[in-house]
Amino acid sequence: MFDIVLLCVFAFAAGLIDAAVGGGGLIQIPALFNVLPSAQPAALLGTNKVAAACGTAFAARSFVRKVVIDWSLVVPAAGAAFVMAFAGAATVSIVPQALMRPAVLVLIMLMAIYTFWKKDFGSLHKPMHIGTKEKLLAVLVGGAIGFYDGLFGPGTGSFLIFLFIRCFAFDFLHASASAKLVNIATNVAALLFFIPSGNVLYLVALPMALFNILGALTGTWLAVRKGVPFVRALFLVLLVILISKLSYDLILQG
Structure with missing residues (x-):
């Protein structure tokens, strides 16, 4: 019970952070592996995904009610993410994970530097006209991030937020809301593997899901209430944590 x-405490914190800027897995997955060291890794990942998917769904629902969503971009991005998440999972055994960490670390460091130095990045919401070119770009963004989520995973939400701002001139709040909707697609793709294969500890997953939802609702409320400056600051903090985590993992491998 303890x-x-x-x-559940970790799930609440993960839901809160993930709802605003992504990265909830940085909190929830290590917590599961440390608290339940004897469980199978696949079962822990499936348990994490059930809790995270529930929180993401409620965060997306809250955002949809409070933020105007550009569905003409989000829908094709989510569809591509769903398909490519399967492709990414299928190639996990082919692409060495040891090669992924340094590449992702460099990308996240570049994201952090760009966001920090470009002070107006994500501060204004001036979405471009959505035509065929922009929809195709949304498919590329969703597909690339979906593939990455299936293949490796850390920082998926943060990559989505950054790309929605950089490619479509969203502000942080609208980018975060859009990222949540795309995340739903990748979560569903993952659950279609974990649930049928029996890799979910439901006695743990269900209470964690409840607290992840509570955290997600809190995170959404804070993001909408505090606005773009709060989300931008939290985004930068998360990138620093991601950089630290990936650097630490590389040191351990070395």
Whole structure:
């Protein structure tokens, strides 16, 4: 019971952070592996995905009610993400994970530098006209991030937020809301593997899902209430944490 309570605390924190800027897996996955060290890794990842998917769904629902969503971009991006998440998962055994970490670390460092130095990045919401070119770009963005999520995963939400701002001139709040909707597609793709294969610890996953939802609702409320400056600051903090985590993992591998 103590383990479940502890995991619920982490699930709440993960839901809160993930709703605003992504990166909830940085909190929830290490918590599961540390609190339940004897469980199978696949079962822990499936348990994490159930809780995270529930929180993401409720965060997306809250954002949709409070933020205007550009569905002409989000729908093709989500569709491509769903398909490519399967492709990414299928190539996990082919692409060495040891090659992924340094490449992703460099990309996240570049994202952090760009966001920090470009002070107006994501501060204004001036979306471009959506035509065929922009929809195709949305498919490329969703497909690339969906593939990455299936293949590796860390920082998926942050990559989506950055690309929605950089490619479509969204502000941080609208980019975060759009990223949540695309995340739903990748979560569903993952659940279609984990649930049928029996890789979910439901006695742990269900209470964690409840607290992840509570955290997600809190994170959404904070993002909408505090606005773009809060989300931008939180985004930069998360990127620093991601950089630290990936650097630490590389040092351990070395």
